[in-house]
Each structure stands twice: as structure tokens, then as C-alpha cells.
Amino acid sequence: MQTGKRYHNTKKYQQTKKYDLMKKKLSGTSGETIAETLVTMIILSLAVLMIAGAVVSSARVNKKADNTQTAFTADGIKENTQNVVISEVNEDGSPAAGGKSTETTVKMYETENHYFYYESPGQ
């Protein structure tokens, strides 16, 4: 084994020393002082609190999402009259210069879960 002050300053010695300390720490029965143990317990409590909060929040959000009805249903439909505009536009969707437009009256329907659709008055 190499010894001496010159060897103690080398990088290899420093790394070996750190590795030995870590190995001793992990496999040994010695730990930390009681103060550091108390700090560890506080950290663990925060971790448990974080998990508990995440569980509760995600459960609440998932329950709300499950209760949201996304399917179209024909119950409780409200009817009113609206105007629909058909206008000429360019390829990019902007209003066409000199483009014509026309309005037509339609029957607008709103379902209970707030979907909208319309039909021509003749239908």
C-alpha cells in the first residue's frame, strides 16, 4: 500500500478515501446524531404530506373528470333562433376583398350538457 504525504495529496487517494467512507456509512451501524435524525424525520413528514396531498388532489380531479358527460344527449334541449352568416373568404380564411355574404335564420339548439347545433327552419 502506498503511503506518504505525497500519496495523500493525489486524486486517487482522495477518491479511495471517499469510497471507503461511503462504504463504511452504508454497511455500518453508525448513523447520525439525534439532531440530524430529527431533521430526517421532518423531511420524511414533508414527503408523506406531499404524497397525501397529491393523492387527494388527483382523486378529486379524476372524480370530477369522470362525472363530466362528454357524450351528446338529446335531453332537455333548449331552442332559439339565430342568424348564420355565409361569407366569401380567401384561402387563408381572411375576408375576401369584395367578397359577398348572406345571412340565413336557423333554429339553434342547446343540450343539457351545453352542446350547440342548428338546423334550417324547414327541417
Place this chain on the structure above:
Amino acid sequence: MIEDKIKRKLKSEQGTSIFFGLLLFLAASILSVVMINGAVTTVKRVASDRKTEQNYLSCSSAAKLLRDKFENTTITRTTVIRNYENKGPGNSYTTTDVTWTTGTENDNSEEISFEEILKDHIKNLAEQPSASTNTTEKFKWKISVKSAATSGESKMQDVFAECTISQKAAGAGGTGGNTDSGFDISVLLTTGEGNDSCQMVLSLTGSQNKVGPIDGTEAGTGTNTVKTSTTTNTYTWTAKDIIYGDQERTVEEN
């Protein structure tokens, strides 16, 4: 004595390692992030489902409205050929007048009807020079609900309709022994963006009824007599289908 005991206890190194505490904290935070991420994803998926459903309703409503509009539209082209025969000295000459009308005439109001807009496009295509090889007319419409009460992100979005009018091949689909066979119309309707978008295709078959030429006379001026020949072409449409998607697809038979 007691003080020594307390000091020994405080300085004692027997027990657990802070390393594992921090490791557990890291694991707990990762787990929390994963759970919350899952919940947020669920919420976004539900919102996307609603948007997709509404876009489908907007698109299908616009498709049905256009279908009804096209089916209730009648466009008439009246061609009058006048032959001015000069009984006295002078040459005879012929004039041709073409008039385009719709089934529902504008009652002098400032509003333009759907039929008037369509008539202009049909007229543009029909009056192409004979040497022209262009047999289609393309244009784009935006169909939007006017009222502010139904505008907004969760309400009806604007629907864009890309219309293509195609002149039918001569001799196909016409009646009355004519060669002007009418115009087919295909409309691609789109609304929404990305994964929430909806597309539909509305196909309409055009037909054309020709009456004439009917010969007649008109009162002339001076020594002219006017013989007329009137031909009337009436264009109408019937809807084939409203197809979900961006183009018509057929099932190939093996």
C-alpha cells in the same frame, strides 16, 4: 451525571442515516408528480373530447344547412337569339342575349341571397371561353354563427367550406336533348384544429333541364322584323351524401 448522559446522547452516532431519508423524499416527490400529471392529463382529455364533439356538431350543422340551400336553389339561363331581318336596304344581323336568374329573385333589398352568390360562380364557369380547358370553379366560404351568445371557445366554431363546381362532360346527365349537362358540386367542410378538428364532404349532383329553342317574333323598328329563338337552361342540384372525412372513400372489393 445527567448532563454527561445528555451530552453522550446528543453526540451518539447510533441510528438511521439521513441519506435514506432524503432518498425517500425524492421517491415521494417523483410519485406525487406522476399522480398529479395523470390527473391533469385526464382533465385535458375530457376537455378535448368535448371540443371534438362540439366541432362535429358544428360541421354537420353547416353541412346540412348548405345541403338544404343547394337543394332549394334553381338557376336559370335564358338565351335569346334575335335575328333582325331588314326588309329595306341594309344588312341583317343577329344578337345573342344571355340572362341569368335565380328561383328567388332579390326583392330590391340590399341583402344578397345564397342563390345570387351561387349564380355568380355558375355563370363564371359557364361563360368560360370555348378555348379554355378550365372546367372547375373553386372558392371558399366561412359559415359562422352571428350571435355573440354562442361565440367563444366552448361554443360553435367557424366552419370553412371549400367548394368545387365541376362542369359535367357534354351529354351526361342532361335532359331535353342538350349537351350542356349541368354542374356537380363538392364541398369540403372543416372546423377546429389539430386532434379536435372535424372534416366532412358534401357531394351534390347537378342536373340541367333545357327547354327550347322556341321560335318567336318581336316587334321590330323601322323596316326590321325580329325573329327570336329562346332557349332556357335550368340548373338544379340533389345531395348525394354527407361523408365524414376529407374525401370520398370506397371499399375495394377483393
